[in-house]
Amino acid sequence: MSPVWQVDVITTFPESFGGFLDVSLLGKARAAGTVDVRIHNLRDWAEPPHRVTDDYAYGGGPGMVLKAEPIVAAVEELRGSDGRVVLLTPQGEPLTQARVSALAARPHVILICGRYEGVDERVRTLVVDEEISVGDYVLSGGEVAAMVVIDAAARLVPGVVGDAASLVGESHAEGRLSHPQFTRPEELRGQRVPPVLLSGHHARIERWRRAQALHRTQRRRADLLEGRELSAEERQLMAEFPPCETEAPGS
Ligand code: SAM
Numbered sequence: 001m002s003p004v005w006q007v008d009v010i011t012t013f014p015e016s017f018g019g020f021l022d023v024s025l026l027g028k029a030r031a032a033g034t035v036d037v038r039i040h041n042l043r044d045w046a047e048p049p050h051r052v053t054d055d056y057a058y059g060g061g062p063g064m065v066l067k068a069e070p071i072v073a074a075v076e077e078l079r080g081s082d083g084r085v086v087l088l089t090p091q092g093e094p095l096t097q098a099r100v101s102a103l104a105a106r107p108h109v110i111l112i113c114g115r116y117e118g119v120d121e122r123v124r125t126l127v128v129d130e131e132i133s134v135g136d137y138v139l140s141g142g143e144v145a146a147m148v149v150i151d152a153a154a155r156l157v158p159g160v161v162g163d164a165a166s167l168v169g170e171s172h173a174e175g176r177l178s179h180p181q182f183t184r185p186e187e188l189r190g191q192r193v194p195p196v197l198l199s200g201h202h203a204r205i206e207r208w209r210r211a212q213a214l215h216r217t218q219r220r221r222a223d224l225l226e227g228r229e230l231s232a233e234e235r236q237l238m239a240e241f242p243p244c245e246t247e248a249p250g251s
Contacts, residue, residue, distance in 0.1 A: 004034050004035070004107075004157050004158065004159065005034070005035045005036070005104065005106075005107065005108075005109075005153070005154065005157040006035075006036045006037075006038075006107065006108045006109070007035070007036070007037045007038070007108075007109050007110075007111060007150055008038050008040060008078045008083070008108075008109075008110045008111070009037065009038070009039045009040060009110075009111045009113065009143075009146050009150075010040050010042055010071060010074045010075070010078070010110065010111065010112050010113065011039065011040070011041070011042060011113040011141075011142070011143055011146070012041070012042045012043065012053050012054075012066070012113070012115050012141075013113075013115070013141060013143055014039045014040070014041045016141075016143040016144075016147075017037075017039050017143065017147070020147050020151075021037055021039075025154065025155055025160055025161065026150070026151060026154050026160075028160075029154055029157065029159075029160040032159070034157060034158075034159045034160055035154045035157055035160060037150060040074060040078065042066070042070050042071065042074060043070075044074075045069075045070035045071075045073040045074040045077070046067070046069075046070040047069075047070075052067070053066055053067055053070055054066050054067060054115070054116055055067050057117060061117075062117075063116050063117035064116040064117060065116060065117050065118060065119065065120055066114055066115055066116065066118070066119040066120065066123075067120060068119070068120035068122045068123050068126070071112060071119060071120075071123045071127070072122075072123060072126050072127050075110060075112070075127040076127070078110055079110060079127075080108060082106070082107050082108045083108045083109070083110045084103065084106045084108065084109050084110065084129050084130065085110045085112070085127050085128050085129045085130070086103070086109060086110065086111050086112065086128070086129065086130045086131070086132055086149070087112045087114070087119065087123065087124060087128045087130070087131045087132070087142075088111060088112065088113055088114060088131075088132055088133075088134070088142035088145040088146055088149070089114060089118065089119075089131050089132070089133060089142070090133050090135075090136070090137070090138050090139070091131065091133065092130075092131030092132040092133040093130070093131060093132060093133065094132075094133055094135070094136075095132050095133065095134050095135075095148065095149065095152070096172070097152075097172035097173060099132065100149070100152040100153050100156065101153075101156055103149065103153045104153040104154070104156035104157050109149075109153070111142070111146040111149060111150070112128070112142065113141055113142030113143050113145070113146050114141065114142045115140070115141045115142070132145070132149065133145075134148045134149070155167070169209070169213070172224075175224055175225075175228070176213055176214065176217040176221075176224055176225065177213060177216045177217045177220060177221055177224070178213055178216075179208075179209040179210070179212040179213040179216065180212055180216070180244050182194070182197060186198065194208070194244055196208045196241075207237055207240070207241065208241050210234075210237055211237040211238050211240065211241035212241065212243070212244050214230070214234055214237065214238050215238060215242075215243040215244070216243075219243070
């Protein structure tokens with residue numbers, strides 16, 4: 001069986017990915033061949049004998065810049081006919097579930113990890129299709145950002161999450177947060193599991209969960225509901241089931 005989703009990562013620190021690739025869902029998906037992640041050392045495309053991948057910034061200033069030539073050469077060798085080339089950068093478009101989903105739907109994604117002061121601007125103009133930021137903060141390198149993209153997208157590749165029903169209703173899948181979850185014991189330090197969850201009444205539990213998801217979204221991330229009217233049914237659900245009382249301290 002040919003892999004469903006292929007990812008090539010270009011990095012100056014390939015060892016960062018140790019462990020991450022082997023555990024849990026991603027480890028199983030790689031073992032099953034559903035996801036194929038290949039980590040490449042940028043130095044392999046740098047000029048011998050020293051294989052230097054960075055240089056001083058034109059115009060001066062502190063810090064080094066990743067050179068364009070090895071990155072462009074790596075992309076040109078790895079891209080093939082179907083590679084979507086993504087630069088990880090704090091200056092990129094924010095990573096959202098919609099972007100994750102779009103990347104998971106591509107057969108082949110190439111992730112470029114920057115370091116130091118970033119990458120030579122000509123990488124963007126010559127080979128990059130898309131620039132992605134994992135948040136409004138600055139990481140030391142693109143490796144952690146690449147892991148975020150791989151982890152979030154791989155679980156959307158068909159067959160990776162065993163029970164696809166668990167993806168339905170997840171936070172951000174439908175423009176809202178998910179409902180609170182409970183497991184045993186029924187009572188912990190005076191906090192009881194909401195009785196409806198113990199009722200065995202599946203339709204009622206489903207309604208309770210939808211109501212809690214809406215309450216939680218309204219309370220924590222009202223921005224996700226902006227631009228859309230709650231339906232009469234949703235408003236009715238929220239009135240029928242008030243917010244669950246086990247919000248975290250300070251929330
Ligand atoms: N000088 C750059 C700037 O101010 O925009 C920041 C460079 S950062 C120290 C080094 C590398 O980490 C970047 O080239 C990028 O690959 C990665 N990185 C840092 N923050 C990131 C973020 N929020 N999202 C994605 N990649 C990020």
